[in-house]
Amino acid sequence: GQNIDQPTEMTATEGAIVQINCTYQTSGFNGLFWYQQHAGEAPTFLSYNVLDGLEEKGRFSSFLSRSKGYSYLLLKELQMKDSASYLCAVRIGGYNKLIFGAGTRLAVHP
Amino acid sequence: DVKVTQSSRYLVKRTGEKVFLECVQDMDHENMFWYRQDPGLGLRLIYFSYDVKMKEKGDIPEGYSVSREKKERFSLILESASTNQTSMYLCASSPPVANYGYTFGSGTRLTVV
Numbered sequence: 725g726q727n728i729d730q731p732t733e734m735t736a737t738e739g740a741i742v743q744i745n746c747t748y749q750t751s752g753f754n755g756l757f758w759y760q761q762h763a764g765e766a767p768t769f770l771s772y773n774v775l776d777g778l779e780e781k782g783r784f785s786s787f788l789s790r791s792k793g794y795s796y797l798l799l800k801e802l803q804m805k806d807s808a809s810y811l812c813a814v815r816i817g818g819y820n821k822l823i824f825g826a827g828t829r830l831a832v833h834p
Numbered sequence: 835d836v837k838v839t840q841s842s843r844y845l846v847k848r849t850g851e852k853v854f855l856e857c858v859q860d861m862d863h864e865n866m867f868w869y870r871q872d873p874g875l876g877l878r879l880i881y882f883s884y885d886v887k888m889k890e891k892g893d894i895p896e897g898y899s900v901s902r903e904k905k906e907r908f909s910l911i912l913e914s915a916s917t918n919q920t921s922m923y924l925c926a927s928s929p930p931v932a933n934y935g936y937t938f939g940s941g942t943r944l945t946v947v
Contacts, residue, residue, distance in 0.1 A: 726893075732874070755933070757934075757935045759935070765940070765941075766924065766938035766939060766940050766941055767877075767924075767936075767938050768938075769934045769935055769936075772933045772934065772935070774933075811876065811877070813877075813935065815935070818884075819865055819882060819884045819890070819930070820865050820928045820929070820930060820931055820932055820935070820936075821867075821879070821882060822867075822879075822935055822936065823879065823893075824869075824876045824877040824878075825876055826874055826875055826876035827876050
């Protein structure tokens with residue numbers, strides 16, 4: 725079966741750093757994605773990892789270890805607008821098919 | 835700006851009705867997907883299509899069917915709506931392989947009463 729685990733909820737303080745973890749056990753792997761989803765809105769793409777290591781994009785970074793089935797999303801200099809759900813997704817098989825974790829709801833407090 | 839458009843933002847239907855959810859994309863993408871999103875369960879794949887008239891079952895196809903008669907349009911059909919199909923439905927599209935994953939529509943919140 726396919727399993728993607730991430731924490732349900734996290735809280736953090738404005739200006740701080742937060743790390744959201746994702747572990748996966750899937751039949752096949754062809755890339756890992758992170759999406760941000762604000763309440764009532766569609767998910768929007770944040771990052772993509774297919775090789776081991778760190779990908780940095782502004783305040784957001786994502787890390788992948790394929791051997792450990794593990795990824796994290798690092799958010800720096802947190803802002804109130806970063807309060808959202810963060811979805812971890814793994815691409816498996818062909819046709820660009822993604823399977824998603826349940827999402828991590830992040831609340832940023834002043 | 836590229837778009838995936840879902841025809842309705844909110845829908846309320848009665849148990850037993852046949853329900854059509856429409857999705858249109860203007861990016862000439864080959865792949866189109868239907869997910870439902872429920873609290874605590876995340877996005878679960880219902881069906882997807884990789885070409886006109888081609889479809890594949892996802893993880894939870896029971897009670898649903900799909901139609902793709904034209905490349906830009908992918909319809910999700912609830913044959914006989916039930917209350918456990920109350921959910922947020924998200925459509926997405928992509929080229930065959932994309933390092934950004936999908937472009938999502940804004941979603942349709944369906945309530946079955």
